[in-house]
Amino acid sequence: MNKKEKAISYFRMGYNCSQAVLMACAGDGEFTAKAAAAFGGGMGRLQKTCGAVTGAYIWFGMNYGASGLPQENDKIQVYDRVKMFNRIFVERNGTDLCSELLGEDLNTPEGKSRIKERSLHEKVCEKCIIDAIEIIEEIG
Numbered sequence: 682m683n684k685k686e687k688a689i690s691y692f693r694m695g696y697n698c699s700q701a702v703l704m705a706c707a708g709d710g711e712f713t714a715k716a717a718a719a720f721g722g723g724m725g726r727l728q729k730t731c732g733a734v735t736g737a738y739i740w741f742g743m744n745y746g747a748s749g750l751p752q753e754n755d756k757i758q759v760y761d762r763v764k765m766f767n768r769i770f771v772e773r774n775g776t777d778l779c780s781e782l783l784g785e786d787l788n789t790p791e792g793k794s795r796i797k798e799r800s801l802h803e804k805v806c807e808k809c810i811i812d813a814i815e816i817i818e819e820i821g
Contacts, residue, residue, distance in 0.1 A: 685814045689807055697721020698806050702736030702813045707743055716743075723779025726787050731779045733806070733813040734770055738763055740817060762820055769816045774809065782809060 682690070688705035692698060699720035700713075707713045719725050720735040741762045747755035771777055779787070782805050786792030796802065 684818070685811050688810045688814050692802075692807065692810055698732035698810055699736035699739070700732075701810050702733050702817075703739050703743075705814060706736075706740045706817060722787050728780035728783070728787055729778060731770075731777050731782055731809050733809040734767070734777050737766055737770075737813045737817050741766070765820050766813075766816050769819070770809075770812060773812050773816075782806075 684705040688701045691704050691709070692701040696704065696714065697717070697720070699717040703717040704713050717732075717736050717739055720739070721732040723729045723731055724735065741759050745755075745758045745762060767777060774782060776782060783796060783801050785796050785799075785801065787796070
């Protein structure tokens with residue numbers, strides 16, 4: 682199973698979008714799931730930055746961040762990837778905000794109902810997860 686398939690599988694199992702991306706890239710250990718637990722639904726269902734995006738950002742920190750006190754060059758390695766990722770993701774999707782991507786409120790019964798009726802988790806969230814994995818693989 683490739684990373685995109687793994688990520689979608691995790692999401693369909695019930696992990697949030699951030700966990701799905703991070704676990705597909707970093708493995709499915711307990712720490713990995715916990716590290717991204719607060720970022721689903723646009724950061725704790727605040728519908729801010731898309732969880733698939735934050736999962737990628739956590740991955741960049743884990744993969745390229747310094748293991749100790751970072752020097753400026755260490756920060757640049759992570760920040761440059763975050764900036765590049767964000768640019769590509771927004772080009773593909775028009776935004777990186779969960780509220781704009783879904784166009785519905787995750788926090789109301791009406792919004793949840795419309796999300797389900799319109800299959801937005803499949804049409805929008807899964808696309809964002811796949812895009813996140815593709816961009817990670819593209820920029821390293």
